[in-house]
Amino acid sequence: MGEIHCAFAALSDQTSGDELPAHTKSRLAGHKHPRKVIFGELPENHDRKGPQNELRDLIRNQN
Numbered sequence: 504m505g506e507i508h509c510a511f512a513a514l515s516d517q518t519s520g521d522e523l524p525a526h527t528k529s530r531l532a533g534h535k536h537p538r539k540v541i542f543g544e545l546p547e548n549h550d551r552k553g554p555q556n557e558l559r560d561l562i563r564n565q566n
Contacts, residue, residue, distance in 0.1 A: 509562060510537035511553060513545050541565060 512523055520542055527536050539562075546557040 507538040508535060509539045509541065511541050511545050511558060511561070514542055 510523065510527070512520070514520060520540065523540055524536075541561060545553055546561075548554050
């Protein structure tokens with residue numbers, strides 16, 4: 504309860520932040536659209552996955 508969907512994205516030179524909402528709307532159900540998008544360098548662990556605790560810290564630091 505009280506949680507929103509958040510997307511993390513690292514942009515390349517060929518993409519812009521405006522493309523992400525259109526991309527998700529065409530591929531996800533309405534209740535799964537991210538309400539907040541955070542762009543930038545993302546932390547990775549040895550499996551090249553985003554460690555959830557560090558991603559949560561990024562969200563907290565943005566608020």
